[in-house]
Amino acid sequence: MRILILGAGGMIGQKLAARIARDGFRGAPAEVIAHDMAFPPSPAPVARQITGTVTDAGIMKPLAAERPDVVFHLASIVSGEAEVDFDKGWQVNMFPCWELLQALRAEHEASGGSYRPRIVFTSSIAVFGAPFPEVFDDEFLTAPLTSYGAQKVICEQMINDFSRKGFVDGVSVRLPTICVRPGKPNKAASGFFSGIIREPLNGQEAILPVPDTVSHMHASPRSAVGFLLKAAELDTADLGARRALNMPGVACTVAEQIEALRDVAGNNVVALIKRQPDPLIERIVEGWPRRYTADRATALGFKAETDFHEIVRTYIDEDLNR
Amino acid sequence: MRILILGAGGMIGQKLAARIARDGFRGAPAEVIAHDMAFPPSPAPVARQITGTVTDAGIMKPLAAERPDVVFHLASIVSGEAEVDFDKGWQVNMFPCWELLQALRAEHEASGGSYRPRIVFTSSIAVFGAPFPEVFDDEFLTAPLTSYGAQKVICEQMINDFSRKGFVDGVSVRLPTICVRPGKPNKAASGFFSGIIREPLNGQEAILPVPDTVSHMHASPRSAVGFLLKAAELDTADLGARRALNMPGVACTVAEQIEALRDVAGNNVVALIKRQPDPLIERIVEGWPRRYTADRATALGFKAETDFHEIVRTYIDEDLNR
Numbered sequence: 001m002r003i004l005i006l007g008a009g010g011m012i013g014q015k016l017a018a019r020i021a022r023d024g025f026r027g028a029p030a031e032v033i034a035h036d037m038a039f040p041p042s043p044a045p046v047a048r049q050i051t052g053t054v055t056d057a058g059i060m061k062p063l064a065a066e067r068p069d070v071v072f073h074l075a076s077i078v079s080g081e082a083e084v085d086f087d088k089g090w091q092v093n094m095f096p097c098w099e100l101l102q103a104l105r106a107e108h109e110a111s112g113g114s115y116r117p118r119i120v121f122t123s124s125i126a127v128f129g130a131p132f133p134e135v136f137d138d139e140f141l142t143a144p145l146t147s148y149g150a151q152k153v154i155c156e157q158m159i160n161d162f163s164r165k166g167f168v169d170g171v172s173v174r175l176p177t178i179c180v181r182p183g184k185p186n187k188a189a190s191g192f193f194s195g196i197i198r199e200p201l202n203g204q205e206a207i208l209p210v211p212d213t214v215s216h217m218h219a220s221p222r223s224a225v226g227f228l229l230k231a232a233e234l235d236t237a238d239l240g241a242r243r244a245l246n247m248p249g250v251a252c253t254v255a256e257q258i259e260a261l262r263d264v265a266g267n268n269v270v271a272l273i274k275r276q277p278d279p280l281i282e283r284i285v286e287g288w289p290r291r292y293t294a295d296r297a298t299a300l301g302f303k304a305e306t307d308f309h310e311i312v313r314t315y316i317d318e319d320l321n322r
Numbered sequence: 323m324r325i326l327i328l329g330a331g332g333m334i335g336q337k338l339a340a341r342i343a344r345d346g347f348r349g350a351p352a353e354v355i356a357h358d359m360a361f362p363p364s365p366a367p368v369a370r371q372i373t374g375t376v377t378d379a380g381i382m383k384p385l386a387a388e389r390p391d392v393v394f395h396l397a398s399i400v401s402g403e404a405e406v407d408f409d410k411g412w413q414v415n416m417f418p419c420w421e422l423l424q425a426l427r428a429e430h431e432a433s434g435g436s437y438r439p440r441i442v443f444t445s446s447i448a449v450f451g452a453p454f455p456e457v458f459d460d461e462f463l464t465a466p467l468t469s470y471g472a473q474k475v476i477c478e479q480m481i482n483d484f485s486r487k488g489f490v491d492g493v494s495v496r497l498p499t500i501c502v503r504p505g506k507p508n509k510a511a512s513g514f515f516s517g518i519i520r521e522p523l524n525g526q527e528a529i530l531p532v533p534d535t536v537s538h539m540h541a542s543p544r545s546a547v548g549f550l551l552k553a554a555e556l557d558t559a560d561l562g563a564r565r566a567l568n569m570p571g572v573a574c575t576v577a578e579q580i581e582a583l584r585d586v587a588g589n590n591v592v593a594l595i596k597r598q599p600d601p602l603i604e605r606i607v608e609g610w611p612r613r614y615t616a617d618r619a620t621a622l623g624f625k626a627e628t629d630f631h632e633i634v635r636t637y638i639d640e641d642l643n644r
């Protein structure tokens with residue numbers, strides 16, 4: 001099996017590559033081609049590491065010519081950055097997806113129709129926007145309130161249509177907020193959800209920019225990698241025409257996050273969280289879903305953590321202690 | 323007021339131009355710039371008629387430089403054609419919308435932010451796809467089953483996001499099937515809905531390719547023009563962030579269409595309808611919504627006919643007798 005990961009240098013991409021290096025794919029070793037603008041100093045082991053940008057109009061053809069069996073398309077700038085730099089958001093988050101699909105379609109056609117790769121695309125629950133009912137389900141409309149969300153919806157639609165035509169075999173996984181992200185804060189407006197756990201566990205102060213009544217849905221990076229691998233392996237005949245799936249997660253308030261941290265790590269750690277309201281972040285977060293069902297994904301076997309304590313412990317186990 | 327109509331040579335575009343020529347816009351005469359690949363021999367009177375294609379990468383800048391107050395973006399190939407010619411569908415139905423938005427945004431920025439045109443985009447209920455509940459509402463997901471539908475969703479998302487940013491002020495009107503279309507059949511899979519009324523009234527045979535139990539939603543071309551003008555005039559502050567609206571229509575079965583024709587025009591006319599099943603058209607139509615509510619649009623004052631008899635009489639009045 002040959003696997004292409006776009007956005008392989010990012011946090012999820014690295015964890016995905018490391019998981020495949022350790023466990024293989026579908027029970028056998030796999031050849032991984034990793035593409036990104038940059039990689040960490042000690043990257044996950046892969047067959048080939050290619051440094052470049054997905055906005056390079058010429059890049060998708062040679063990558064598609066490798067005829068990967070699976071393409072994980074994770075390359076994206078985050079919500080906060082796409083909101084600040086409108087042009088960059090569209091150029092990174094939308095157009096390369098189109099170029100990728102067209103390049104894979106050309107290979108499909110050149111193969112006489114036998115080549116039809118699985119694409120797994122990281123979409124986001126940012127495809128949804130307020131006003132929300134208390135809980136919404138898999139049939140709720142995609143009405144994003146950020147450019148990032150709009151770009152994700154558009155990629156989902158393209159992947160659905162290229163798949164319906166039989167050119168590729170795509171699945172879009174709508175990730176909840178991934179928490180606890182290891183490493184440094186990024187520009188995502190959702191960054192504080194990880195920061196208030198990660199920084200205190202590392203003995204540093206963390207800023208909480210929203211009221212602790214804010215409710216949200218989370219899954220660990222380990223679960224995110226599990227979602228991607230599940231999406232790469234599942235029988236897409238079970239999906240019908242709707243290939244974008246809401247991923248499960250743990251629904252909880254910021255207060256509940258903090259109490260889970262207290263239970264796992266103690267009062268002194270929690271004392272490092274400083275409240276400092278930020279109206280811009282508060283406004284963005286207000287437009288995000290609080291709670292949704294993920295019945296389709298759950299029925300297909302996608303699994304997240306069951307409480308936030310487990311998410312804190314996953315971070316300590318997988319990232320803090322390494 | 324200066325008004326740009328893209329796709330002005332088509333059936334709706336011509337009726338829109340003729341209506342504005344007759345009634346003005348917002349109660350005053352308006353200068354209309356009409357753009358399309360071709361125009362009928364006796365076109366509706368406009369200030370300027372420009373022949374060209376929206377796929378010409380250079381066309382949107384000079385059109386935007388005219389700084390129209392309102393842009394009606396009707397240019398599109400129909401569902402059946404977009405299904406058969408995949409590349410043409412995306413090149414006509416998606417990319418020009420992006421180019422238009424970017425060109426208008428450039429004018430917005432060049433004006434120091436004062437220029438912010440209204441865009442009215444003709445979307446379609448083809449943004450929805452089966453499986454459907456018996457009736458769905460304004461919060462139902464956009465999961466199209468045709469390339470045409472996917473392209474319409476994507477344009478809606480772009481228009482929403484450019485509007486949210488304040489570059490333009492857009493509204494997408496999701497038209498039900500427009501019936502009775504005058505003139506010759508086109509390549510739309512929905513063409514027979516008009517054909518079974520129009521051809522018999524013109525003394526010609528019509529083919530009915532689906533069972534007469536098929537249920538669908540219709541509005542007349544006169545209503546469609548009304549929807550566009552309403553969308554051009556309404557206060558978008560009433561829309562919030564969701565700028566795509568399901569338009570109202572008459573929900574009825576093919577059998578009810580035929581009985582309305584019988585009531586208005588008699589048995590001899592109805593006898594010209596020939597049943598000739600077409601599995602491809604049947605399959606496409608099965609993926610379309612049978613019945614939905616249009617509560618948001620209705621509350622905003624959008625109006626369609628109340629029964630199919632009225633739709634038949636509108637055709638006789640507006641098109642057959644001219």
